Amino acid sequence: MDISVVIPTRDRASHVSRSLQALARQSFPRERFEVLVVDNCSTDNTREVASEFEKSFAHFRLLYESQPGAARARNCGIRDSAGEIVLLIDDDVIPSPQLLQEHWLAHRREPQSAILGRVTFPWNGSESPFRWVLTHRPEYLQSFRFADPDNVPFNHFYSCNVSLPRSAFAQVGLFDEEFRAYGFEDTEFGYRLVRSGVRIVFNPQAEGLHDFQRTFVQFAENRFQAGESFYRLLEKFPELNSWSAQQGNPHRRWIARSLGFLAFPLVPFFDSRPPVLFRFLLPVLGRACACHLQYQFWRGFATAARADQMKG
Numbered sequence: 001m002d003i004s005v006v007i008p009t010r011d012r013a014s015h016v017s018r019s020l021q022a023l024a025r026q027s028f029p030r031e032r033f034e035v036l037v038v039d040n041c042s043t044d045n046t047r048e049v050a051s052e053f054e055k056s057f058a059h060f061r062l063l064y065e066s067q068p069g070a071a072r073a074r075n076c077g078i079r080d081s082a083g084e085i086v087l088l089i090d091d092d093v094i095p096s097p098q099l100l101q102e103h104w105l106a107h108r109r110e111p112q113s114a115i116l117g118r119v120t121f122p123w124n125g126s127e128s129p130f131r132w133v134l135t136h137r138p139e140y141l142q143s144f145r146f147a148d149p150d151n152v153p154f155n156h157f158y159s160c161n162v163s164l165p166r167s168a169f170a171q172v173g174l175f176d177e178e179f180r181a182y183g184f185e186d187t188e189f190g191y192r193l194v195r196s197g198v199r200i201v202f203n204p205q206a207e208g209l210h211d212f213q214r215t216f217v218q219f220a221e222n223r224f225q226a227g228e229s230f231y232r233l234l235e236k237f238p239e240l241n242s243w244s245a246q247q248g249n250p251h252r253r254w255i256a257r258s259l260g261f262l263a264f265p266l267v268p269f270f271d272s273r274p275p276v277l278f279r280f281l282l283p284v285l286g287r288a289c290a291c292h293l294q295y296q297f298w299r300g301f302a303t304a305a306r307a308d309q310m311k312g
Helices: 013-023 046-051 070-080 099-109 129-136 166-172 185-195 216-236 240-245 250-262 264-269 276-311
Strands: 003-009 033-039 060-064 085-089 093-095 114-120 161-165 200-210
Touching: 003 013, 003 070, 003 099, 013 033, 013 046, 013 093, 033 046, 033 070, 046 060, 060 070, 085 099, 085 166, 099 114, 099 161, 099 200, 129 276, 161 166, 161 200, 166 185, 185 200, 185 216, 216 240, 216 264, 216 276, 250 276, 264 276
Parallel strands: 003 033, 003 085, 033 060, 114 200
Antiparallel strands: 085 161, 093 200, 114 161
16 A cells, blocks of 8 residues: 555534545555545534545544544554555645645655645635635735745644655654644644654645635634643643744734734624725735734633643
């Protein structure tokens, strides 16, 4: 088996269906790859929808992980996989027809490296203040802004479209299952990976469409959880505190968080496109939206810190 595609999913039957449809149309020979869908405690019809694709692939398995968490679900699929290369994609990523072929070719060029694929998004930033933020601040989801595509920093290890040789997991272990909330479980793994000497190489031709469908309120909750996870990352690797301090001006962060708190009354407007006469307000509302997301992130960070102090 050349490639094992691992897709963790939970309560997103329609999303995983679109992803599997695209995987069934790959240019890569179907007998050379397997697809493993890991149902992570879904309460919808995810299992029924996924099982309908069994005949679409030469090698297909539907697994079940009873403990919630993206790290647990990915590890379940990785442990059960058989491929020389393990490709991780999210259930809301729709692969291009050449995705598997491009990952495979990149591993032939760069053996023993992790190959980071590119994702695009189905919006242009004019749809709402929230979409404006995601367009102008791609680091909230996935940002491919780095100086050297042949030596990508660890914080750009995005598990939505990335492949690794099986030997990498033997070298650094699996995802840390203590990261149960949203975010940073892939950053934590990427840090261990790069620290062990494995390079992350960007292949923009290995492309997928990230069909991101969360509302602003849902994503704000994700940012709160990401703040909690970021605290756990810094607790696990204290040396990353200096790296974190370099990621932005602390005074600007404080101002943004303060403005984000004051932006609470604007939350109902962040998912709506302004009327034509008020379209000029889109960047203003977008910046307010970004500040509120920063506020939620650091509120989650502070919550995790207080909980940790209470335990101590």
